[in-house]
Amino acid sequence: MRKSERLDLRLTAEQKATIEQAASLEGTTAAGFTVAAVMERASEAIYRAKSLSLSAEAWDEFVEILDSRPAVPAPILELLSTPSVLER
Numbered sequence: 001m002r003k004s005e006r007l008d009l010r011l012t013a014e015q016k017a018t019i020e021q022a023a024s025l026e027g028t029t030a031a032g033f034t035v036a037a038v039m040e041r042a043s044e045a046i047y048r049a050k051s052l053s054l055s056a057e058a059w060d061e062f063v064e065i066l067d068s069r070p071a072v073p074a075p076i077l078e079l080l081s082t083p084s085v086l087e088r
Contacts (some may be wrong), residue, residue: 009034 011019016030023033054062 019034020030023030026033028036
């Protein structure tokens with residue numbers, strides 16, 4: 001994949017040295033290390049934002065609501081009990 005976009009960062013000397021040391025230990029460049037770390041963190045943030053997390057009690061209540069039959073409004077019951085124009 002061709003890389004055409006840039007992301008500029010301002011770092012302290014300590015932050016830069018730490019990233020460079022970690023990158024060296026992993027056999028990659030500081031840029032490669034940074035991109036990999038940021039992409040992992042971004043993926044986790046997106047996953048958390050799109051995930052639904054419920055306690056066991058809330059899950060049971062959710063399932064109960066999904067499984068329950070909703071009350072049918074009276075006008076609908078009346079409509080369903082009226083013979084069709086084709087049956088008259």
